[in-house]
Amino acid sequence: MTLQKIIRKISFFNNLNDEQINIIASISTVSKQPNKSILYYESDISKNLLFLVEGLIKIYKVDKFNNEIFLYHIYKNSMISELTSTNNKEIYCFSNAEFIENSIVLSINFEKFQEYFLSKNILTMELLEILLNKTHQLQCIVNRELVFDATAKVAFMLSQDLEMFNKLKRQEVSFMLHIQPETLSRVLKRLSRNEIIQVDAGTVKITNNEALVSIFRGIGI
Structure with a gap:
């Protein structure tokens, strides 16, 4: 499967034309990740915007007693990255991410993505919708754990x-x-x-x- 076809599997890019998809492909890589492998740890810093093409990811934190605290799952056709700003060139990881199925991940150079798309107001509404959904997800976690x-x-x-x-x-x-x-x-x-x-x-x-x-x-x- 070509990189362009893999990108087309992510609904976030549905409104892009072929030329724009080719630009995404030029600043992206795809990797296969085995079950039980770690994508990133809390406090890691990434320069890539990550999407889960296929598979399943568990997001969790670890408390001071080394106990794992489950937060949520990330399913295929979803953005993985936890963005707090669209201006920074680096993406901070606030939790741990572990694959619990063999998975495929799309990695996009975030600085280039900002330059070619966000700075031109392309995909900004789609990104806003994802960030709002993640905020709602956080509210659900707070309710689950505290209420x-x-x-x-x-x-x-x-x-x-x-x-x-x-x-x-x-x-x-x-x-x-x-x-x-x-x-x-x-x-x-x-x-x-x-x-x-x-x-x-x-x-x-x-x-x-x-x-x-x-x-x-x-x-x-």
Whole structure:
């Protein structure tokens, strides 16, 4: 697959013409990353704007006791980089990024990207939309960690990321949500008993989405 075709797989570039796609290609590289490898560590500095073409990434931090604190997942067709400014030539990393599937990453020289596109007001609205979505994601993390109780945490993940919930082992879900496995089991049984979800051979299906959303709606949102 050509670099241009890989770039076309990222919806962020949908409005670019062929000439502009060729410019992106001229300042970009593509790399294949194996499962369990680290993309970057907290406090690293990058000169590239990163996009996940294929695969899955786990974003996390480590506390003073060396405990891993899960933040969120990054899925394919998404920007990875955590931008705080469009003026700086360097991008600071505020967390750790680990691949949890074999993945493909598109790396774009950020300084050239600023020169050829952002300075000409090209892709600025698309970038703004991504940054706003990341801000909302941060608000959700704050709610999950500081506001939600165990039931709200589980309900929120079921509503927002059911596919990932079913993909992971229950112990992994408990670790991500920072609750005990026994607590997760009790919450799922309660939601099932209230006919909000249905658990079939370990797979959760939502039967009453309105009731599920009402559990966390209005709590810090």
